[in-house]
Amino acid sequence: MKQYVLTFLSVAISTFLLAQTPSNSTVLPCGTAPVKSEWLKRYQANPAAFDQYSRNQNTLYAGMTLHVVGSDAGVGYISFNDLMEGFCDLNTDMAQADIQFFIQGDILFIDSSGWNNHATVIQGAEMMFANNVPNTLNCYVVADPAGNAGYNLPYAGIALTKSGASGGGHVWSHEVGHNLSIQHPFLGWEGKTYNYGNPTPTTVTYDYTYFKDTLIVDTLIIDTAFVELTDGSNCTFAADGFCDTSPDYLSSGGWQCNAQGLSNTLQKDPNGVDFRSDATNIMAYSSDACVVSISPQQIAAMRAYLQTERSAYLFNQNPMRDTITATANMLNPIAGQIEQYDYVELEWESVPNATHYVVQVSRLNSFSFIEYNALTSDTSLIVTNLQNQKIIFGE
Ligand SMILES: [Zn+2]
Incomplete structure (x- = not known):
């Protein structure tokens, strides 16, 4: 104690x-x-x-x-x-x-x-x-x-x-x-390395075992994707099937972009037309910074x-979004109270509009080192893993 x-x-x-x-x-x-x-x-x-x-x-x-x-x-x-x-x-x-x-x-x-x-x-x-x-x-x-x-x-x-x-x-x-x-806008190129020096194929095959709508573990599932052309003629069915995402054959993670938001890597489509991919799209493998x-x-x-x-x-089109203005008042333990170190019951008053509470416990009143950290929608919590003989601050 x-x-x-x-x-x-x-x-x-x-x-x-x-x-x-x-x-x-x-x-x-x-x-x-x-x-x-x-x-x-x-x-x-x-x-x-x-x-x-x-x-x-x-x-x-x-x-x-x-x-x-x-x-x-x-x-x-x-x-x-x-x-x-x-x-x-x-x-x-x-x-x-x-x-x-x-x-x-x-x-x-x-x-x-x-x-x-x-x-x-x-x-x-x-x-x-x-x-x-x-x-x-x-x-x-x-x-x-x-x-x-x-x-x-x-x-x-x-x-x-x-x-x-x-x-x-x-x-x-x-x-x-x-x-x-x-x-991915580069659908079909996953796991492959695009090479400008080689002719670009009109189709690529890809493996999506485990990634169908239901889990199938006993069958290797391979499909074929058309490679998207720069002229837009096959954009409705090639690659990702969207016409407002650019052709993209780059499947290595984190590729870099230029100031125009395009790939540094030059590519050419199956007709031999040069292009750079749009790096800004969220489904590309471009660097997060792009x-x-x-x-x-x-x-x-x-x-x-x-x-x-x-x-x-x-199921809920009105999730609570109200502003929180109050702070939580501690109900237990009260300041200075002696507690069993491996069973501390924390309890606080509910705060209007709060959906969750961040609960932190530290031995330092600066909270520069956090001893215990939890998030809960409840207004009480039992902490069982504090160290003995320490003065603890809770946040
Ligand atoms: Zn992905």
């Missing part, structure tokens, strides 16, 4: 709309295998049939569940600040499509070294099947998602690295793009897919 001095400063989170400066390149690839879903093929065959879902409507609010994965010992989680900054950046990007995500329920913690560093997307699928919350887009932040920066499994959810889920980049938005049906845009046709497809195939995410 030792003395803890607790002061309590409130932080509550309701909306996340911060602007971030894009950071530098993403080196790890996106692990989402190229595949056009049957839905996307149907959509692109007749986009006009989906006009009712186009963007001349209000913002769509979609539920998301955040799963923070750590080791078996419960360490190695992404920090809350990083996660929230990443979430803000996601919503900043998605504002282009008038889509906003809200965090449904508590952030969920998973202590599993095996899932935290999973070697294959099949293991990632197992993690998702075991933990997914229905009717939300489930996102898992792990140390290593099978060697990728992130990937989307159409039947399960998204896995991201901690850096991919942190602020300053666009990996999360890229994977959400996949989740809402859109593909990325700013989702094309109108991509947006139309995302919105149509969300309102048809993923309409379950849209």
Whole structure:
């Protein structure tokens, strides 16, 4: 039984709309295998049939569940600040499509070294099947998602690295793009190296085993994509099937752009016409510093897919967005109270409009080192892993 001095400063989170400066390149690839879903093929065959879902409507609010994965010992989680900054950046990007995500329920913690560093997307699928919350887009932040920066499994959810889920980049938005049906503009070139010195083929083949709408583990699935021409003549069915995304054959992560937002790498199409790819598109593999845009046709497809195939995410079109003005008052423990170090019950008054509370405990009143860090939608918490004989400040 030792003395803890607790002061309590409130932080509550309701909306996340911060602007971030894009950071530098993403080196790890996106692990989402190229595949056009049957839905996307149907959509692109007749986009006009989906006009009712186009963007001349209000913002769509979609539920998301955040799963923070750590080791078996419960360490190695992404920090809350990083996660929230990443979430803000996601919503900043998605504002282009008038889509906003809200965090449904508590952030969920998973202590599993095996899932935290999973070697294959099949293991990632197992993690998702075991933990997914229905009717939300489930996102898992792990140390290593099978060697990728992130990937989307159409039947399960998204896995991201901690850096991919942190602020300053666009990996999360890229994977959400996949989740809402859109593909790489360089579809078919994944895993291949483009060489200007060789004739450009008219088609490329690609493997999307594990990435169909349902998990199929016993069949290798190969498809063929037409290579997109610069004259626009095959843009409705070649590569990603969108005519307002440029031809792009560059599949190595983090390629650089020039001042015009085009690839430094010169390419030539199957007709021998030179071009540079648009580096600004969120689904390209260009450096995050180049990325700013989702094309109108991509947006139309995302919105149509969300309102048809993923309409379950849209169960709450009025997520609370009220301003928080009050701070939380600590109810327990009171300052100076002696607490059992391995069982400290924290309790505070609810704050009007707050949906979540950041709870931090530090031995330093500067909070330069955080002993305990949690996010909860509740107004109490039991902390069991503090050290003995320390004076602790709670935030
Ligand atoms: Zn991708």
